[in-house]
Amino acid sequence: MTRPAIVRKQRIILLALFALIVLTVFLGMGLGYAKLSYGRLLPTLFGHGNFKEHFILYEVRLPRIVITLLSGMALALAGSVLQSVTRNDLADPGIIGINSGAGVGVAFFFLFMPLEANTFAYVLPLAAFGGALLTSALIYLFAYKRHAGLQPVRFVLTGVGFSMALSGVMVVLISSADRQKVDFISKWLAGNIWGTDWPFIWALLPWLAVLVPFVLYKANKLNLLALDESVAVGVGVALARERLELLLAAVALAAAAVSVTGGIAFVGLMAPHIAKALVGPRNQLFMPVAILIGGWLLVLADTIGRNVGTADGVPAGIVVALIGAPYFVYLLMKKI
Template sequence: MIHPALIRKQRIIVITLLALIVISIIVATGLGYSSLSYNRLIPTLLGHGTFKEEFVLFSVRLPRIIITLLAGMALALSGAILQGVTRNDLADPGIIGINSGAGVAIAAFFLFFPIKAGSFVYLLPLVAFVGALLTACIIYVLSYNKNVGLQPVRLVLIGIGFSMALSGVMIVLISSAERAKVDFIAKWLAGNIWGSDWPFIWAILPWLVILIPFALYKANRLNLLGLSEPVAIGVGVSIEKERIVLLLTAVALAASAVSVTGGIAFVGLMAPHIAKALVGPRNQMFIPVAILIGGWLLLFADTIGRNIVEPDGIPAGIMVAIIGAPYFMYLLMKK
């Protein structure tokens, strides 16, 4: 049973985070190369803005903000699931190579399979999922020992090696490509929010609508997987089945996110840790908090990054890495 005081604390934190996200969205809508006056936001939202104001808000700012928020939520939830499944606090889809696997699949698809623009948007998450899934399966198999089961530390080390190797594969893929395509993949690698249009929102949204409730439904299973294997088996958990289902969920979430935002790491590492520090390690309690923290963190990083240097700014992936890399090193040394 969860203590009522902890439930109240979680609700206060969730409300606070929602307020922080709303404030960040308002700030983000007014900042940028083409500024939008804050006193014109509500009239423009209600359809009383000028052509320029409506274009900036509805065609430039809002799609990017929503995409960034959704992708941050997906990456945070993916990281939380991976940390629970592997019993390793260093697990993150960007660090252990899942994002890189999705990136290689997207690069190959983009370079060698010409397809209509309208279909391209909706196929991207699926292509990224296939690449990420293959990578995750290989890493899982290499990290598994039939005598001791999954080895968490080995999984992280193999994942980091795969991430580096797949980055090399990406360079080979783009070495003979035409300049326009190379520019696109280079921006993807840097974690540039490139899918900043409404069709990309409709492409990623169904994945989150299905997978976030599913992950919350499986939260108690994640709690049990965090115990030792004999204890989990003793309470009736089919360990391998649950691990595979949850791993597929984490891969799908990460793939859907990076297919429209590029290679962004560390969000899935930091958000679950901050959430656990706030409300404790129970998945039912910290997963909703982690989802909101992940969305806000990526939104904040993108807002700061795109306004530091005009007009192109600094990619969100680099801004998150500036924060996340020292945090990763701290956790690595601590663990």
């Protein structure tokens, strides 16, 4: 298939995904514990609804939908970067310990730091980033060899080990906390979308506004990193610097997302794979597709989760895991 044909195919897929997101968002705005008639959605959206309709749409549904959409996009892009940098198809922020590190950062901040309502939403992503950054630095040090550089397979395996160890750290942290705070951390670990107010959206947007263009700008470098190391060095790629910059970007994206959505895994695993199957492995082509797929997956998972079971529904992280865990096993079997 010629490159113009692939680009044309990518554009068609992007339009189709955009339409799918709009349809899912429209369905999600009407579904929930408090029903909102679809016939009243558009009038309410444009300011012609009554107080109840306006409250349900603008204070309950829309913030949650926007948060899940942005977070899914961030997780998908983080997973795309990690898979390209580590050259491992099983890499995902939730699997290799980044989400766990962010979770410990969030738990430490929530349990032991003074909480101020007017700054809480903006400081939380920083706390998550701090925990994720420290975890990633340790994983990087353990996976780095002085004369051979970063070992991609070792990086993933070390990350899995850290993820398990940090789960124990989380248990220790919450063991002496009061009941209310333990409930919050437990819901966070399950992937419960909790940051459902507009301030959390304004806190998340700057991270994506900076990091998404940066990663897309680095797409060609990611293509070169996928080559044999000697070839990449031969064409002028500074391997250590590029890997470090891109890993930091992936860590920041994942930390910002999970700080408001909870410990959600597998979105960053599935979205890049589906995108590559649709448009091929070139980062310039599949990453925009993966971003939209990730956003759609998390919006769909949350829409399903909050409309089944009790009034609280099922956490989006559990719904995603029900889809993602079998997919992870399938990929693992292919590797073996």
